[in-house]
Amino acid sequence: MISTDELELLLTDLLDWYGYDFSHYSRASLTRRVDRLWNLGKFPSFAELRYQIRSDANYAERFIEGITVNVTEMFRDPSFYLALRNEVLPTLTAKPFIRIWHAGCSTGEEVYSMAILLHETGLLHKSLLYATDLNPEVLDRARRGIFSMTPLRQYAESYRLAGGTRDFSDYYTAHYGYAKFSDDFAEKMIFSTHNLVSDSSFNEFDLILCRNVLIYFDKLLQEHVLTLFDRSMGPLGYLALGSKETLKFSSLQPRYKQLNSEKIWRKIG
Template sequence: MLGHNIIKDEEIDILLEDIYQRYGYDFMQYSRASIKRRINRIMTNDRFASFAELRFALKDNPAFLQHFVEEITVNLTEMFRDPLFFRQLREEILPQLGTYPLIRIWVAGCSSGEEAYSLAILLKEANLHHKSLIYATDINPRVLEIARNGIYPLNQIKLFSENYMESGGKQDFSNYYTANYEWAKFNPELKQKIILSTHNLVSDTSFNSFQLILCRNVLIYFNKDLQDRVFKLFDASLENLGYLALGSKETIRFSSIQQNFTPIGDQKIWKKLYSL
C-alpha cells in the first residue's frame, strides 16, 4: 500500500511543466500544499506505484489528463452557500444593478453550477431575470456538463432549501425544481439566462465587461502571485461602480487592485471606484 507524501516537490515541478507544455493547463502557481495533497491522493486512489508511472499516464493518455484536472481543481459548492452573503446580494446589490438596462454577471470558477442557479433565483425574485445574463465559467468541462443539465442529488435539497430561506427567500423552494426518484431537476427557465463556458483563470483573458463578478472559494488554492494576476483580470473585466465578491476566507487586501475598490458590508463584497 502506498504511503503519504509519495511525490517529491521536484517531481511536482516536472509534472506540472509536462502538463503545461503538452496541454496548456498551468497549475504551477496553485498552492503547493494543496496540489501536493491532491496529487498524492490521485497516486493512492489510482494505484500508481511510482512517479514515473503517473508521468507516463499524463503524457500519453488524454483521457487520464481529464481525470487529473477534475481531481486537481476543487468542485465543492452548494446552492446559496453562505446565506448571509446572498442576503446582502438580494437586499443591497441587486437593487443597484436593477438600474442597468442589461445586467452582466460573471461567476468565475462556477463548478457544477449551484451558485449560478442561486443567482438566477435571486434575479427572478427581484424581477431582473429577464434583463440579465449570467456567464458561468470553469476550467473543468465535466462539471460544466452537470451545470448544463441542472440536475442535483435529492439528498442535497434540504440543505439548499435551508440556505435559501436564510438568504431571505420569498417562495417555496420546491417551486424551482422537480423531484424524481433520487434527483432534483431545476426548472429550465432558470438556465435561459446562464451562459456556460470553459475559462482558465490562470491563462485566459477578459472576455466581457461586467457589473458583478463572483469568484468564491477559488483563490484560496492559488499562491499570492497568481491571486494578484487574477485580481487584475477581474479589475479589467469590471465596470466602474461594479461589484466583486469573494469567498469568506478571501480578500483583496494587500493586492495591487486594493486602492481601486471599497468594501461593502461584511460579506466580502467590494465596489469598484469610479475612474476615468
C-alpha cells in the first residue's frame, strides 16, 4: 500500500512533469486508486512505479485516467432527471438558444441522457451540449456514442422512472453487444478537455451539470470550482450537483435557490 509521503511525491511528479494538479483531491480515494494501479502494474516497489510514470508519457496518461473516477451511467437517480424534465426544461422553452455544460462528463452517459430529455421536450434543435473532462481518452469514447449493452436494461428502467414514455430501444441500434446512439444526439454535442482545477470559464450557460465530481475535491477546490460555475452561469441559470453534494457552506448559497427536493439550484441574484 502506498504511504502518505509516497502519494505526495507522485502527485508532485504529475504536476511537475505533466501539468496535472491533484493536490486538492481527496487523499483517501486517491490512495485506493493508486494502490489498485500499483497492483495491476505489478511494480515490485514504489521507486519502480514512480520511474514508470516519469519516464513513460503513455503510461502516465493511463495512470491519470486510472486515478480519476470515470464511473457513470444513464439516468442515474431517475428522480433527478424527472425534476429536470418537469421543472427545469419547461422554464427554458422561451429561450432562442439553450447552452448546457456537463463538467466532468466522463464517457458521456449523462450527456446522452440529457439529449434524450431535450429531444422529448422538443428543445434539442435549439440546444448545444458542451461536455468536458480531464481525460482525453474518456472523451473519445463519449464522442462515439457507443455503449455496452450489458447495463442497458437497467438504463431503460431508469429512463422509465425518469418519466420516459417511449420505447428506449428506439434511440439506439444494437450491434454485437454494443448500442450506438443516434447521430442526431451527437450533432448537438461538443466534447473538449477542460480541467476544473486550472482552466477558466469558456462560455455562459443556462444549465451546468457537475455530478459526483466535487466529492473528490477538498473544500478549497470545491469553492474554486463552484465560483467557476457561478462565473459561467447565465441569469436564472441552473446548477445541478450529485445526490450527496451541496451548495450549503459555499459563497454561492445566498444567490442560489434550491428546487424542492433535488440537488438543483437556480441562480436568483
